[in-house]
Amino acid sequence: MATETNIRTGNSVATEGANLCWSCNAAVAANAHFCPNCGKVQPTTQIDYFEFFNLGGAPTRKLNIDLSALEREFYRLSRKLHPDVFARASAKEQLWSLEKSSQLNDAYRTLKDPIARTQYLLELEGVKLEEQSSDATHAARTSGEQKKQVVPPELLEEVFELNMQLQELRMNKEMGEDDPSIASDLQQAKHRFEKMMTEAMSELKTYWDEWDAVICTPGSSEAGRIKVRDKMVGLLNRRSYIRNLVRDVNEALGN
Amino acid sequence: MSKSGIQIESNGASAVERVVGIDLGTTNSLVAFMEGETPVVIPGEDGLNLVPSVVAIAENGEPVIGNAARKNLIETPERAVYSVKRLMGRGVEDVQDELRYFPFKLAESGLASLGGPLRIQLGDNTFTPPEISAFILRQLKRNAERYFGAPVTKTVITVPAYFNDAQRQATKDAGRIAGLEVLRLVNEPTAASLAYGLDKKRDGIVAVYDLGGGTFDISILKLHEGIFEVIATNGDTHLGGDDIDNLLIGIALDDIAGDMKVDLRRNGEAVQAIRKAVIDAKIALSSSDSTTIQVTLPGGQPYAREITRAQFETLIEPIVQRTAGPAKQALADAGLTPEQINEVVLVGGSTRIPRVRALVKELFKREPHSELNPDEVVALGAAVQANILSGGSKATQDMLLLDVTPLSLGIEALGGVVAKIIHRNSTIPASATEHFTTGVEGQTNVAIHVLQGERELAKDCRSLARFDLKGIPPMAAGMPRIEVKLLIDANGILNVTAREQRSGREAEIEVKPTYGLTDEQVESMIMDSFDHAEDDFRERQLIEARNEAENMLAALEKSKKNPAWAVLSADEKKRIDELEHKLADIKCPQHNATDYKAIQAATEALNKATTRLAELMMDSAVSSALHGQTMEGADEKMGQGPAAPHPIAPAEFSKR
Structure with a gap:
């Protein structure tokens, strides 16, 4: 690692509007990856993942994305930005290629995954998803406390029962006993939760539609926007809660 | 070969310098390049394609490499070393297990052996693993130069996909020491897929199962119009043919001790002779149903033991089964079932073992491919990548490799927990930005501990490096906002930059690789200028x-x-x-x-x-590691300024 430490990010924060190409001085759009005139790669800019793929900036970031178009664009940009292509280029172009292709990969990884994409958009919208953030996880682990996750009210009864079963199963394991009825109960609970996960996913997609409609309607109220946003926050928290339950059950069943 | 005659005649160098591909293997190493549209292996002086990865130091201090060094393994085992790849990027405490089976003689276990890179004793001198690998690389470089009649200074080197950052850096260092600019480290299974892809050019999902002399990799790729996109990779950097050999050696030694009442466990020459015999037997059992392990013991006594393929397969089953876990994990990570895999490719000499092939067939539910020589396919793929990097040709112009990082990257947070910031199987280059602050008023340094691995606690992950961010302007606790950017490049190697955002000052980073060479050490080892001449040799000894x-x-x-x-x-x-x-x-x-x-x-x-001092330190280090503390407190490295034992507090988790 010693040989690779001091790559410094060029201080090339793009200003509004057009820049000039570093190589041929032609005008270049602020977020363009290449000069339209000479085709040379342009300095790295601090842009979000939607902008990187030219999928619109704030406040018009849509959540419904054509995944096959995204993949095509990812491949197209990879062919042009990957460090392999710049193996014989100047040091600064190599650096920009490295930075831009890492942005490209990070952006693609986030946008192609429905949950990661929604979370990312919500973060851009200023929401801190406490329950799911790694900060919250660390804080909980460090203090040894259970992560403060609000049990979704409609799940209260189910979760209560599940915890009893999990405890019973663990006690049985310690005593070296085996009660197949608990395992089968848990198996059923697992299937129920997995079904809820699937339902949460389709519910999320309806919110995407609502979101995309709200942001595309001229003159739509800020309140409407916040309403959809908060619905998604609630759903993601609920989903992450259920996901943890599935994980707990899987662990208990030794999967 | 390309025609660039005038240049060659005028200054002896080709106008377009050839970039070669090197497979630096545990057992054998090869160098290859693209001749027109086809990758070919460059043979050595002896006409053989494979250069055994064996290095010996002759009585006169000169290194002997490859086939020539093989006889040293038996005649002067204290002056020879093999399978050094197993030691690349590792620390003394990592290799205790290896030392039970391998004749690696570490330099005296004094103080010098703690902390720094380990050193291997060969005759009167000691060498780090990158230096020994550099001897092999330099031999391959010479072979290529003789073949071309022109200097070779640029290369692509392959590494196991599951190599961590330290192992990759050690490989890159070895290249530099050998006088080679390493344009790219390419993962071995991915390289193999390039060699296969060159003549197949078919889209689909491909699994590469690579069981070599010392390492196992499994990679799953999506091929799409010339793009080779790795979806998932997994493996074990200490699993391969060596383990089978060691198992058989152990049995033979026990046998000899029991039946013939001769204990040869400490007899280096005898162990090497037995090693050769069991390898011959292992190879024979790939084509026949039974063979005999035959060796003449010191004193002329013959030892012979018949072994059937069925016995052999029962013996090696636990080793072969160890490949199943990583293979299944890779499939799970890729989100695929075995039925969705279109083709399976076999790489590495150990895939010649019928039981291994049978397991691959069970795992992937299809007959694996092995049309290309499993010993050569990785080097051929490295040559393809070398060609791509030097501008490509008609055969490679549409080809692009998108690889992944095999291990998650994390930072140690309060309580010894690892916060994962780049997950395994992320396409590289990949990056993550983290923010840190101070915990004490006026604190000017912050220590950051970077780790690699899948486990939750820092003590269970691989320590990559500790970074000291220095020169933070004194402010109230929690005020500074230090942005640290971690970037894994296309070689799978970590790069770090940091900036204090309130003052706009670029924080100075001092990297302490946990097991590696510093830049200065690598510089002092570079072999080119010390090539051969007697005076230079003495000077090098002095340095x-x-x-x-x-x-x-x-x-x-x-x-x-x-x-x-x-x-x-x-x-x-x-x-x-x-x-x-x-x-x-x-x-x-x-x-x-x-x-x-x-x-x-x-x-x-x-x-x-200082041997006793070192032992005392080692004991306390090991016991504190067992008790879940890190080997060295971060506070020791904080320098001046107020310091808390754990000054790190992730201020905010942010994605840009």
Whole structure:
């Protein structure tokens, strides 16, 4: 690692509007990856993942994305930005290629995954998803406390029962006993939760539609926007809660 | 070969310098390049494609490499080493297991062996694993230069996909020491897929199962119009044919001890002779149903033991089964079932074993491919990648490799927990930005511990490096906002930058690789300028002796701050101090010191005198590691300024 430490990010924060190409001085759009005139790669800019793929900036970031178009664009940009292509280029172009292709990969990884994409958009919208953030996880682990996750009210009864079963199963394991009825109960609970996960996913997609409609309607109220946003926050928290339950059950069943 | 005659005649160098591809293997190494549209392996002087990864140091101090060094393994095992790849990027405490089976002789277990890279004793000298690998690389470089009649300075080197950052960096260092610019490290299974993809050009999902001499990799790729996109990779960097050999050696040794009442376990020559015999038997069992392990023991007694393929398969089953876990994990990570895999490719010499092929068939539910020679396919793929990097040709113009990082990257947070910031199987280059702040008023340094691995706790992951961010302007606790950007490049190697955002000051980073060479050490090892000449050789010895002396003195200075120092008796301390002064004196260039042997002797004397100190430190280090603490407290490295034992507090988790 010693040989690779001091790559410094060029201080090339793009200003509004057009820049000039570093190589041929032609005008270049602020977020363009290449000069339209000479085709040379342009300095790295601090842009979000939607902008990187030219999928619109704030406040018009849509959540419904054509995944096959995204993949095509990812491949197209990879062919042009990957460090392999710049193996014989100047040091600064190599650096920009490295930075831009890492942005490209990070952006693609986030946008192609429905949950990661929604979370990312919500973060851009200023929401801190406490329950799911790694900060919250660390804080909980460090203090040894259970992560403060609000049990979704409609799940209260189910979760209560599940915890009893999990405890019973663990006690049985310690005593070296085996009660197949608990395992089968848990198996059923697992299937129920997995079904809820699937339902949460389709519910999320309806919110995407609502979101995309709200942001595309001229003159739509800020309140409407916040309403959809908060619905998604609630759903993601609920989903992450259920996901943890599935994980707990899987662990208990030794999967 | 391309025609660039005028240039060649005028200055002996080709206008377009050829970039070669190198497979630096555990057992064998190869160099290849693209001849027109086809990758070919460049043979050595002996006409053979494979250069055994064996290095010996002759009595006159000259290195002997490859087939020529093989006889040294048996005749002078104390001057020869093989399978050094297993030691790349590893620390002393990592290799204790290996030492039970391999004739690696580490340099005396004095202080110098703690902390720094490990050193292997070969005859009178000691070498780090990257230096030994560099001997092999330089041999391959020479083979290529003889073949082209022109210098070769640029290369692509393959590494196991599951190699961590330290192992990759060590490989890159080896290239530099050998006088080669390493344009890219390519993962071995991915390289193999390039070689296969070159003539197939078919889209689909491909699994590459690579079981070599010392490492196992499984990679799952999506091929799409010339793009080779790795979806998931997994493996074990200490699993391969060596393990089968060691198993059989152990059985033979027990056999001989039991039946013939001769204990040869400590007899290096005999063990090497047995090793050769069991390897011959292993190879024979790939094509016949039974064979005999035959060897003549010291004293002329013959040992022979018949072994059937069925017996062999029962014996090796646990080793072969160890590949199943990573293979299934890779499938799970890729989100695929075996039925969704279109093709399976076999790579590595150990895939010649019928039981291995049978397991692959069970795992992926289809007959695997092995049209290309499993010993050569990785080098051929490296040549394809080398061609791509030097501008491509008609055959490679649409080809692009998108690889992934095999292990998650994380930062140690409060409580010894690892916060994962780049997950395994992320396409590289990949990056993550983290923010840190101070925990104490006026604090000017922050220590950051970077780790690699899948486990939750820092003590269970691989420590990559500790970074000291220095020169933070003094502010109230929690005020500074330090942005640290971690970027994994296309070689799978970590790069770090940091900036204090309130003052806009670029924080200075000092990297302490946990097991690796510093830049200065690599510089001092570069072989090119020391090639051969007698004087240069002596000078190199001198430089090395001085380096060793300096390392020794630095290690001692550090150790004096260790609690173990207080345990020593007054006499012991006095003796160490005397020898320390003597060494400090003799190593100075102003003093007579043209005699490297005198410096070596003084270093050795001090090393001996500190053996007990080192043992005490090692004991306490090991016991504290067992108790879940990190080996070295971050506070020791904080320098001046107020310091808390754990000054790190992730201020905010942010994605840009």
